[in-house]
Amino acid sequence: MNYQFDFSFLAERWPDFVAGAWLTIQLTVVSIALGFLLGTVCAMGRAYGGPVLRRVVGFYVELIRNTPLLVQIFVVYFGLSSLGLKLSAETSAVIALAVNMGAYTTEIMRAGIVSIQRTQLEAADCLGLTRLQAIVHVVLLPAMERVYPALSSQFVLLMLASSITSQISAEELTATANNVQSDTYRSFEVYIVVAVVYLALSALYRAAFWAIGLGLFARKRRLGTSL
Amino acid sequence: MIQLNANHLVYLLEAAKWTVLLSLIAFAGGALVGLPLALLRVSKIRLLRLLASGYIQLIQGTPLLILLFLSYFGLGIMGYKLVPIVAAGLSLTLYAAAFLGEIWRGCIEAVPKTQWEASDCLGLNRFQQYVYVVLPQSLRLAIPPTVGFMVQIVKNTSLASVIGFVELARAGQIVNNSTFEPFAIFTIVGAIYFVLCYPLSLAARALERKTNVGR
Numbered sequence: 001m002n003y004q005f006d007f008s009f010l011a012e013r014w015p016d017f018v019a020g021a022w023l024t025i026q027l028t029v030v031s032i033a034l035g036f037l038l039g040t041v042c043a044m045g046r047a048y049g050g051p052v053l054r055r056v057v058g059f060y061v062e063l064i065r066n067t068p069l070l071v072q073i074f075v076v077y078f079g080l081s082s083l084g085l086k087l088s089a090e091t092s093a094v095i096a097l098a099v100n101m102g103a104y105t106t107e108i109m110r111a112g113i114v115s116i117q118r119t120q121l122e123a124a125d126c127l128g129l130t131r132l133q134a135i136v137h138v139v140l141l142p143a144m145e146r147v148y149p150a151l152s153s154q155f156v157l158l159m160l161a162s163s164i165t166s167q168i169s170a171e172e173l174t175a176t177a178n179n180v181q182s183d184t185y186r187s188f189e190v191y192i193v194v195a196v197v198y199l200a201l202s203a204l205y206r207a208a209f210w211a212i213g214l215g216l217f218a219r220k221r222r223l224g225t226s227l
Numbered sequence: 228m229i230q231l232n233a234n235h236l237v238y239l240l241e242a243a244k245w246t247v248l249l250s251l252i253a254f255a256g257g258a259l260v261g262l263p264l265a266l267l268r269v270s271k272i273r274l275l276r277l278l279a280s281g282y283i284q285l286i287q288g289t290p291l292l293i294l295l296f297l298s299y300f301g302l303g304i305m306g307y308k309l310v311p312i313v314a315a316g317l318s319l320t321l322y323a324a325a326f327l328g329e330i331w332r333g334c335i336e337a338v339p340k341t342q343w344e345a346s347d348c349l350g351l352n353r354f355q356q357y358v359y360v361v362l363p364q365s366l367r368l369a370i371p372p373t374v375g376f377m378v379q380i381v382k383n384t385s386l387a388s389v390i391g392f393v394e395l396a397r398a399g400q401i402v403n404n405s406t407f408e409p410f411a412i413f414t415i416v417g418a419i420y421f422v423l424c425y426p427l428s429l430a431a432r433a434l435e436r437k438t439n440v441g442r
Contacts, residue, residue, distance in 0.1 A: 003305045066378065066424035067417040068385035070396055075417065078409035163290035167389060174292055181300065188301035195289045195297070202288040 009184045010193065020176030021197055027090065027172060028159045031097035035158070036151075038098060039105020040140065046106060047113040057106060064103035070164050072096045077168040093165035093172075101158050108150050112143030145217045152209035156202050163198070173197060231406045236415070242398030243419050249384045249394055252316040254377060257323025264328030266357070269335050279328065286325035292386055294318040299390040315387035323380055330372045334365040371438055375431035378424045385420070395419060 010017075046057045064072065076099075077092035087095070116139050124134035144151065166175035173194055181190040214221050267279035286294070299314035309317065338361050346360040388397035399416035403409050 062425065062428070063421065066382075066428055067420045068382040068396065070385045070388070071399070071413055071417045071420060074396075074399070074409065074413045078403065079413050080410070082407070082409045160288075160290040163292040164386065166292070174290065174296075177293075177296070185304065187304050188297065191293055191297045191301050195293045198290055198293060199285070199288040 003188075005189060006186055007189050007193070009180060009186055009190070013180050013184075016176050016180060017173070017193065017197060020171065020173040021201065023090075023170070024159070024162055024172040024201065027093055027097065027165065027170065028162045031094050031101055031162070032155050032158060034094070034098035035101025036105050038102035040109050042102060042106040043109035043113055044135075046110050061103045061106050064100055065107070069096065069100055069161055070167065072100060073165060073168055089165070089168045089170040092168060093162070093170040097158060097162060097165070100161075101154070104154050104158075105151070108147045108154060109143060111150075112145075112147035113139060115146055116143055141216065145213075145220070148209075148213050148217070152206065152213070155209060156205050159201060159205055160198060229405050231402070231408050231411060235402045235406065235412075238402060239395065239398050239415060239419060242393055243395045243423070245393065246381065246384050246395040246420075247423070249312065249315060249319065249387060249392070250377070250381045252312075253319030253323050253380050253384065256316060256320030257327050257380070260320060260324035261327030261331060264324055265331035265335060268328060268332040283325045283329055286322060287329075291318065291322050291383055292389065294322060295386055295390055311387065311390050311392035314390055315384070315392050319380065319384065319387070322383070323376075326376055326379070327373065330376060331365070331369055334369040334372075335361060337368050338364045368438065371431050371435040374427055374434060378427045378431070381424050381427070382420065 042057045042060065045053045046061075049057070073092065073096040076096045077087065077089065080087060080092070120138050120142075121134060124138040129138070162172060163174040165172060166178060169175060177190050177194040181187040184190065264279050264282065267275045268283075270276050270279075295315065295318045298318045299309060299311065302309055302314070342360055342364065343356065346356045351359065384394055385396035387394055388400065391397070393401070395416055399412050403412045406412065
C-alpha cells in the first residue's frame with residue numbers, strides 16, 4: 001500500500017469542522033430536550049391514560065420504532081413541503097429527531113413509571129402532597145432515575161443518528177465532511193477526522209449526562225448508589 | 228411529470244428485496260464477527276478483553292453513516308474500490324458485530340457462576356464448558372434481544388442509499404424524482420419498512436415474555 005496520508009486540509013478547513021460540530025450539538029440538544037418532554041408526556045399517557053389514549057400512544061411508538069429515521073426525515077422535509085408546509089432543513093431535522101427521540105423515550109420512561117408501586121402514590125397522598133408534587137417527586141424523578149442509564153445511551157445514539165440529517169442538507173458535522181471531501185478529494189482522511197470528532201462528542205455527551213444525573217438524583221449524589 | 232402508479236409500487240417492492248438481502252448479509256456477517264467478539268469480551272486474558280471492548284466502543288461511538296462513507300468513498304480513494312453492496316455489507320457487518328457482541332456478552336455473563344464451577348468440577352476444559360454448558364444456556368437468553376436488534380439492522384440498511392445502493396429508501400428517492408409526490412412515496416416506503424420490522428418487534432416481545440416465565 002503506497003497511499004500517502006495527507007491531513008493538510010485541516011490547517012485551512014478546521015473552522016468548518018468546528019462550525020459543523022457546533023450545529024450538531026445545537027440540533028441534538030434541542031431535539032433531545034423536546035423528544036424527552038414529548039416522550040415523558042406520552043409515557044404518562046400510556047401508563048395512566050384511558051384506553052383510547054393508550055392506543056394512540058402505542059401506535060405512535062410502534063410507527064416510529066419500526067421505520068428508519070432516514071425515511072422519517074424525508075417525510076418531514078420533502079413530504080411536508082410538498083403539502084405546502086415549507087420548513088428549513090434544520091427545523092425539519094429537529095422535528096424528525098425529536099419525534100424519533102420521543103418514541104424511544106416513551107418506551108424507556110414507561111418502563112420506569114410502571115416500576116413505581118401504587119403504594120408510593122398512596123404514601124404521597126397521606127403526606128398531603130399535591131397531585132403535581134406527587135407526579136414530579138414520587139413518580140417522574142424516581143422513574144427517571146431507574147431508567148437513566150438506558151435513557152442516556154439512547155440520547156447518545158440520537159446524537160450519532162443526527163448525522164443522517166446531512167441527507168437533507170442540514171449543515172452539521174457530516175454534511176461539513178461531505179463538503180470538505182468534495183473540495184479536497186481526501187475522503188478517507190476527512191471521514192477519519194469526523195469519526196474522531198463524533199467519538200469525542202459521544203464521550204462529551206456521556207460525561208454531561210452523568211453530571212446531569214448527579215445533579216438530578218440526590219440519592220446517587222449522596223450515597224453513590226442508584227435506586 | 229409521471230403519475231404515481233402500480234409500476235412504481237412494483238419497483239419499490241423489488242427494491243425491498245434488496246433491503247431484505249442486505250439485512251441478511253449484515254446479520255450473518257454481524258453474527259459471524261459478533262460471537263468471537265463476545266467471547267473475547269469475557270476472555271480470561273486482559274489484553275483480549277481490552278481489544279474487544281475498544282473495538283465495540285469505537286463502533287458504538289461513531290455514526291454508521293461515517294462508517295459507510297469510510298468504506299465506500301474512503302477505501303475507494305485509497306485504491307480499494309468496493310461496489311456499493313460490498314461496502315454496505317462490510318460497514319453493516321462491522322456495526323452489527325459491535326452491538327451483537329455486546330448483547331451476547333451480557334447473555335454469556337447472565338449464565339450463573341455455579342454452572343461454570345460445576346462444569347469445572349466435572350473436568351470439562353474451557354472449550355467444552357462453552358460448547359456444552361454455557362452457550363446453550365445463553366442462547367435461550369440471547370434470542371429475544373437478538374431478534375429485537377434485527378429491527379435495527381433492517382432500519383439501518385436504509386443508510387446504504389447514500390452510497391448509491393438501490394434498496395428501498397433509494398428506490399423511494401428515485402421514484403420521487405420522476406413523480407415528485409414525496410409525501411405519498413415516503414409514506415409508502417415507510418409502510419413497507421413497517422411491514423418488515425413490526426413482525427420482528429412483535430416476535431422479540433413475545434419471546435421475551437416467554438423467556439421471563441418463572442422469574
